[in-house]
Amino acid sequence: DVKVTQSSRYLVKRTGEKVFLECVQDMDHENMFWYRQDPGLGLRLIYFSYDVKMKEKGDIPEGYSVSREKKERFSLILESASTNQTSMYLCASSFTTGVGNTIYFGEGSWLTVV
């Protein structure tokens, strides 16, 4: 089975803190994704990466950055956390986008910024 592991399930951070959300996948997937999920808004893509050290902005990249130094690991960074970044964050991975892909999700990280 595909395993996408998000290291932190629940975090509480203060406004202005730097926050790291870590994600590891064990299927040698080329692509990794970070989504944000808010009630009524569904899943919104923050960033994705199609290879080591490569990244592309998604729909809502403002206030976020990412790092992919190893193929299996994709980190989401909030440089200076703000209360409007309180949300559920989902990491996902897949083989190369295009036909026949399936995207697999981690369990999610609940971030509260106070």
Next chain:
Amino acid sequence: AQSVTQPDIHITVSEGASLELRCNYSYGATPYLFWYVQSPGQGLQLLLKYFSGDTLVQGIKGFEAEFKRSQSSFNLRKPSVHWSDAAEYFCAVSGNQFYFGTGTSLTVIP
């Protein structure tokens, strides 16, 4: 532009009743379609997927979905709902990117 629409934000069904969740997509080429389920506080779990071939696909937990190209639909069905099916359901289409609907929340009443 590619998109996925789930017209029903919330559905309530009685335990044992049948279920159909609607999904419409907009995609220029042959779509690759998915249904995911999300239990409260959890990530998204793949229920089933359609890539090609038989337009009726079977998934886990007794779910099935039917691809209808003429209607641009990929509706999810289950003949008899169990209380444990209460969750959020997402339809998605894959091309160069993945596009998700905004989800349908299912409540199951005894």
